[in-house]
Amino acid sequence: MYRRAPVVSSLLIAATLACCEGLTPPSEPPPVGTMAGVITYSNWDSAGALHDLRLVGFRSFPPTNLRDEVLAGRVFIYPPLPALTDTTHLPYYVDSTGYTAQILAGTWQYIVVAQQFGPVRLEDWRPVGQYDLDTNLVVPSPITIMANETTWNVNIHVDFANLPPSPLR
């Protein structure tokens, strides 16, 4: 009997430690909402400086830098990028464009139209217009997206001759 005691106690310890089942399938998919609005433009930049133009959302303000935020998956990008080489972008040389985009629910601190002005894909970006209810061009307005609901009127004005300050490093 005593010989078996270590075996039995070892198994009991192992069973206790392994009693939880480890990974389990998620019960719910991550909540998603919809954001919609209009982007208006003035004083368009030259074609040579328009390498890309996207609507980008950041969870925090100021963001650390674009590269880290993108690689850590903390950004929202519209139109979405199926690959880094994708060339789909917000339309150029229009007065305005409307958009409707799926976005993870929660608070987004910084919604911005971002322009890639140079050839380096993850470095040469700058904000050219931001969602800002006060229009003071200094501190952007956060927005909270509710799951399964549409948040309207997330409108942004882009003036290439009067750019907002860039928090991107």
Added chain:
Amino acid sequence: MNPTSVTRRAYVLLVLVLLSAACVLAQSGTIIGRVVSKSDREPLVGANVLLGGTLRGTVTDADGEFTFTGVPAGIYSITISLIGYERVTRMNIRVSPAETTNVTVDLIPSPIQTAPVVVTASKREQSLQESPVSVSVMDATSIAYRNSVTIDDALRYIPGVNITQDQVNVRGSSGYSRGAGSRVLILVDGIPFITGDTGEINFETIPVGQVERIEVVKGASSALYGSSALGGVINVITKPISQTPETHIRTYGGFYSTPSYRQWEWTSDTRYFDGLSLSHSRRIGDVGLLVHGSRKADDGYRQNDFRRRYNGYLKVKYDPTAYSALTGAFNILHQKRASFLYWKNLTEALVPPADQLGDGVQSTRFSMSSQYGHILSEKLMLTTRAIWFRNDWRDTIIDTLGNRSKSDVVRGEVQTTWTLDEANIMTAGIEGNYDRVGSNIWGSHTGSGMALYAQHEIKFIEELRLTLGARYDFQDLDSLSSNSQLNPKLGIVYTPQPGSAVRASFGRGFRSPTVAEAFISTTAGGFLIVPNPALLPERSYSYEVGGSQALGEIASLDLAFFLTDFSDLVETGFDTLGRGVFSNVTRARITGLETSLKCGLFDRALLLDASYMYISPRDRTRDDVLKYRPRNLFYASVLARFGMFTLGSDFRHLSRIERIDDEFVAPLLGRPPIIPDGDQRVSIYVTDLRFGADFSTLDVPLTASLNVNNIFQYNYVELIGNMAPPRSVVLVLETRL
């Protein structure tokens, strides 16, 4: 360089080894012996028997008997070792011409074996206690007892070692980097066994049924072994050829349990796995022969995860004299398997993404190797080793229209071991290698290298030994800048009394970039991956202090503190244009401690093993934790014998990996992550249970065991997006005729 010339080079190497064998015939006699247990006079099967001063060795048969024929007249010693018994050396055994000398040796049962013989730490046989570095040993019994299908299965239970998918990690050296070579060198019978293209270890190519034991040397070991010995060395030693004809048949069959959750049930069929291996060995005159064949099949517990494996192995040993031995081995593996890269998501964890269904890999790998040992005099021994290893595979990965690669590696080594006197042993050697790779992913490339090494072991006093050595390597890989390395080592061992040892060591390691890392050009997951011909070798410096102590006659304890500094570690990342690339980015430091306890109670009726390792793996470039390194490893096993029955259990715990490749698991650029839910991981607690019966006590040459792996059905990942196997039940039957 075409394949024909590679083949010719391999043959030339083998012929050179053959030609160096000198046949010296002398008047000879025979030694016939019997090994029995001193406690009950029962014959002992499977004891290793070495004839001192020669290269002759054998194992005892079912009657506990052994035979040495053709022994030159003279006076010899015989050393017998067997797990569970004290090692014994019988001196002054006289052999006369044309006469038979009979010997009976009694072995005294010993609850623990504190100092088994190892060959890897110093490239020669030595007691484990004489080794200045940490070495762990796993014997064939432990491998068979766990029904390990591949070598990496067996390695999961060795202290300080963990496996991430199929990459081996010694004291946190490796982490995981798909296609980025191995930071641990694997040897088969002392010969490097890594592929020429990716520099990886193909565990499935090593015939696990023919393994005598596995030795794991921990810490940088490039001073003896060169490239890849950055974090340690694993030496797989194959079984000797039996003196008497022996046929061994082993078969197993089992199934995987139904997944824990309904969401994970992707099929209503039971998923089976099975295997059959046959081997026969015998001696015909001076020639020993071992033939082995096996087939293994696994339906896989995941969708698109089946595998079929066929393995053939031939080993021939020729003993022209008692002082020389030539061994040749041929090994071939053909494998066809599906390719499960990662799950669709955690909701469908046993199913791959739809675009990966149908992906698979087909491979044929073979190796020819030879080893020749010659005792030139009482003090000087010559050993030559050579291998030709071909790795030929192609996949059907749909989005890249099929990758394929064929690589050849030819290696040769000449080693001398010179016992100057009782206090001084010199080991020195020269090595050469030639690699050739042809592939549609990394192109066609050739590489070559040369190395010289020397090691001096000095015994100042009986209790104090110093080991000093260095190796110079020159490697040239196609358009990469050629590089040379000088890697020193220093070790000291103090053994104040039998059963006690204190050790300290320093070693340097390096790993040359592989063809795959430097020249890869492909796409994966929508990313372009580009070559980096400016890659530099990785480097490491290892420091260790440790000791071992026998605790009475029932237990032994080993404790080691270690520190390893790495520089220029090759990691996957993105360049400024957003393209994937291998580059030298990381400086790292791993500090930690490792301890292990072995215990044998009630005349070895109850065996307990436990080991624990803690590491602090720091990425000094990013001031963060290194990826894929669990901080805590705890392994424990218990085995109880009740007459002809055994009951045992293994338990493994690995703490949750703190850092992984965020790039693969985070939403990227506004699209879903490459591996959805890839960040889902937990600490690992796995328990296996084994029940065995040995019917030989009833004069039936059969053993049977029933194993239940992961008995508590704990769900975990070792690698992101790869669910580990659920509970499986397997029955193993084995007979020796």
